[in-house]
Amino acid sequence: MTVIIDKTDLKKKYKKVGYYPGCALEGSAIPYDKSTRAIGKALGLELVDVTDWNCCGAMEVKNIDPQVETYLSSRVLSNAQHKDKMDVVMAPCNGCYKNLKQAEHELGHNQKSRDVVSKISAKAGHEAYESGNVETIHALDWIKMGYGEDELRKKIKGGLKGLKIANYYGCMYTRPRNIFPEKAPGAGGDDLIKPHYMDDLLAVAGAENVEFPLKTACCGGAHTLSDRDMSTKLVLNILEAAEAAGAEVIATECPTCHSGLEMHQIRALKRLSKKTNVKVIYFTQLLGMAMGLSPRKVGLNGNISDSRGLMKEKGIV
Amino acid sequence: MRSVAQLEAYMDGAKPDINPAQQAADYLLVGEEMLENWVTAQERVPTQDKKEGFRILALHRQGCKGEPSFNACRETCRELAYFYNLIILEPDSEKMTSRLAMMDMVAKHLVLFIGNKMMDDQVGEFCCSSKVNRLSREQMETKVGVNNG
Numbered sequence: 437m438t439v440i441i442d443k444t445d446l447k448k449k450y451k452k453v454g455y456y457p458g459c460a461l462e463g464s465a466i467p468y469d470k471s472t473r474a475i476g477k478a479l480g481l482e483l484v485d486v487t488d489w490n491c492c493g494a495m496e497v498k499n500i501d502p503q504v505e506t507y508l509s510s511r512v513l514s515n516a517q518h519k520d521k522m523d524v525v526m527a528p529c530n531g532c533y534k535n536l537k538q539a540e541h542e543l544g545h546n547q548k549s550r551d552v553v554s555k556i557s558a559k560a561g562h563e564a565y566e567s568g569n570v571e572t573i574h575a576l577d578w579i580k581m582g583y584g585e586d587e588l589r590k591k592i593k594g595g596l597k598g599l600k601i602a603n604y605y606g607c608m609y610t611r612p613r614n615i616f617p618e619k620a621p622g623a624g625g626d627d628l629i630k631p632h633y634m635d636d637l638l639a640v641a642g643a644e645n646v647e648f649p650l651k652t653a654c655c656g657g658a659h660t661l662s663d664r665d666m667s668t669k670l671v672l673n674i675l676e677a678a679e680a681a682g683a684e685v686i687a688t689e690c691p692t693c694h695s696g697l698e699m700h701q702i703r704a705l706k707r708l709s710k711k712t713n714v715k716v717i718y719f720t721q722l723l724g725m726a727m728g729l730s731p732r733k734v735g736l737n738g739n740i741s742d743s744r745g746l747m748k749e750k751g752i753v
Numbered sequence: 754m755r756s757v758a759q760l761e762a763y764m765d766g767a768k769p770d771i772n773p774a775q776q777a778a779d780y781l782l783v784g785e786e787m788l789e790n791w792v793t794a795q796e797r798v799p800t801q802d803k804k805e806g807f808r809i810l811a812l813h814r815q816g817c818k819g820e821p822s823f824n825a826c827r828e829t830c831r832e833l834a835y836f837y838n839l840i841i842l843e844p845d846s847e848k849m850t851s852r853l854a855m856m857d858m859v860a861k862h863l864v865l866f867i868g869n870k871m872m873d874d875q876v877g878e879f880c881c882s883s884k885v886n887r888l889s890r891e892q893m894e895t896k897v898g899v900n901n902g
Contacts (some may be wrong), residue, residue: 607825629828649832649859654825654866666869675866677858680851 439501446515450573450582454522454750455483456512458492458532465529465691467735470718472528472575474733478724479583482542483526486512486573487519487582494531497679503552514565514573528575528720530608530690534615536572541615543567574609575720576626576689577635585640593728595642597750601722602648602683602714604674606655606693634689641726644733646681650674656700657692671700675712684746687719715743725752754789757868764861772847777840780860781809784833787867788812792872795819807834823870829863 442633445604461469489512491497493505514535516522527533542549544567551648557564573581579588610619610628616623626633631652635645655674656667675697678686688694697716704710723735731744731753747753755763760783768776785808789799792815804810813830817823836856858862 562841611824611827612821613824630830649836649855650829650862652828653862656865656869659869662873663869666865666872670862670869673858673862677855677862680854680858 446581448577449524450484450578454486454516454520454525456486456489456527456532458523459528460528463694463737467738467739468691469517469527470735471718471724475720475724478702478727488515492535493533503549506539506542506549507553509535509670510565513570514563514576517569518563524571526572526578530606533574534608537615540567549746552625558667574709580633580637591727592641594752596750598644598727599650599750600682600684601638602637602646602686603651603679604688605631605652606690610652615723624703631706634687638687638722641723648681648684650677655693655696657696660696668700668703671702672710675701677710680716681715685715687717687722690708709739715746716741746747754786757790760787761868762866763865764871773840773853776853777837777856780856781833781837783860784809785812787864788816791816791867808834826863826866829859832859
């Protein structure tokens with residue numbers, strides 16, 4: 437089924453959304469959370485934290501029981517709908533975003549999933565979520581469609597001053613295809629094969645986006661515990677490709693990718709004696725600084741990849 | 754067909770001094786051979802078909818059957834085809850050196866990704882539509898065998 441996006445209504449619709457930070461943004465990705473909230477405030481977009489949210493089921497649960505995973509994500513959507521009276525939930529983490537989308541799809545297409553969710557929800561004492569009541573969006577959709585590039589341009593102060601950026605979306609922003617009907621060709625959403633929303637937003641902020649062929653390639657995040665050396669090699673290849681493309685910064689929009697890039701950049705130096713200098717920064721941090729927010733306000737000091745020197749050198753802060 | 758270890762060693766080593774078109778064809782072949790290894794490991798016969806003019810894309814599609822998470826390398830395969838086209842169709846481009854360097858890294862990524870997938874098969878993963886450990890292969894093929902990636 438192809439869903440055609442009604443862009444005219446989105447600015448109104450996304451002005452106030454439910455916010456689902458997920459576990460990463462309260463832990464390893466605090467700077468992503470901080471910068472997302474900061475730019476929301478600066479742009480006048482309101483975030484309402486989903487009441488009593490829980491794990492989306494992204495990691496271990498899916499390998500044990502995918503229907504429990506669907507339930508976990510459905511509970512987040514149920515709370516957003518029934519407790520917070522929201523019809524849109526924004527999830528900045530690719531894992532959460534993908535899982536909520538997947539739950540939406542499952543509940544719309546699979547009777548068994550509906551039965552399981554209904555049964556567990558009743559047992560847990562809350563209303564079961566029914567597909568079609570809450571729209572899940574990513575932070576990229578939120579700003580690109582909910583605020584708009586023309587409006588964003590007016591908010592840019594110092595800008596990114598030609599900072600060369602490789603935009604890295606990771607594997608889950610566009611996969612699996614069937615759960616993102618709005619990204620199907622002609623539907624009006626981002627591109628499944630070559631996503632560009634982050635490129636578009638950072639270009640508005642004054643960045644120079646480099647051609648980066650590994651923008652949706654695997655970062656090895658899943659294997660970082662089972663085979664760290666392989667993850668290090670995958671990340672090193674991404675970092676080296678970004679540098680070869682001329683990038684000074686890799687912009688990220690997924691906390692798993694971001695942490696992987698930062699940690700394995702250090703590990704590649706220690707274990708493989710391979711040094712790369714490209715900095716890893718969340719796109720929300722870059723947008724915030726382009727809008728004149730201080731590095732501290734967007735949590736730049738919380739990143740492992742220390743980009744404060746580069747930002748000063750480029751005159752961005 | 755070279756083994757995974759041979760392909761990894763090839764990508765890690767110095768490349769032969771050949772013209773760009775041959776080098777591009779070589780990288781494409783590395784991708785195809787990695788996919789052949791993957792398909793063969795799934796106890797299937799690698800296809801000789803082409804998709805959009807490229808065998809690598811047909812092999813990738815074949816490799817996804819029953820394994821939707823394998824789609825995480827779909828764009829990597831497409832990028833190899835893209836760089837191959839650029840190098841062949843614009844032989845005098847001033848960007849030739851950088852295009853070859855990029856194609857090298859894209860090919861390397863595919864080799865690393867598939868090599869890793871082959872080691873970690875059945876472990877379950879954090880990428881899209883990962884299969885479920887407790888299901889048998891037969892169940893997996895009927896449940897998630899449709900290529901949704």
